[in-house]
Amino acid sequence: MGEPRLTGLTVRVLAILAGASGPCYGRELAHAAGIATGTLYPMLARLIEAGWIEARWENPAEAEGTGRPRRHYYGLTTEGAAIAGCGAQNPRGE
Numbered sequence: 001m002g003e004p005r006l007t008g009l010t011v012r013v014l015a016i017l018a019g020a021s022g023p024c025y026g027r028e029l030a031h032a033a034g035i036a037t038g039t040l041y042p043m044l045a046r047l048i049e050a051g052w053i054e055a056r057w058e059n060p061a062e063a064e065g066t067g068r069p070r071r072h073y074y075g076l077t078t079e080g081a082a083i084a085g086c087g088a089q090n091p092r093g094e
Contacts, residue, residue, distance in 0.1 A: 004046040006083070009035060013043060014076070014084035017053065023073035044074055052080035
């Protein structure tokens with residue numbers, strides 16, 4: 001599979017990750033981007049496969065006692081940060 005298309009939504013998600021103070025979890029990203037999780041998660045999978053973002057599961061001890069499942073956190077890789085910078089200047093990937 002080649003690189004993901006740099007659509008407006010992809011640029012928005014990359015920009016949110018670039019501006020975050022640390023990794024973001026999926027629902028947080030969906031809310032910040034104003035998109036449904038059903039749209040976000042396939043996009044995140046493509047970005048992980050391309051090496052633009054990385055994902056990690058929350059430590060079970062962090063979620064313990066909160067009554068919620070563990071969160072899956074996403075953050076930019078070095079390559080993703082470079083793409084995010086280019087995408088902000090050229091949001092349609094042209």
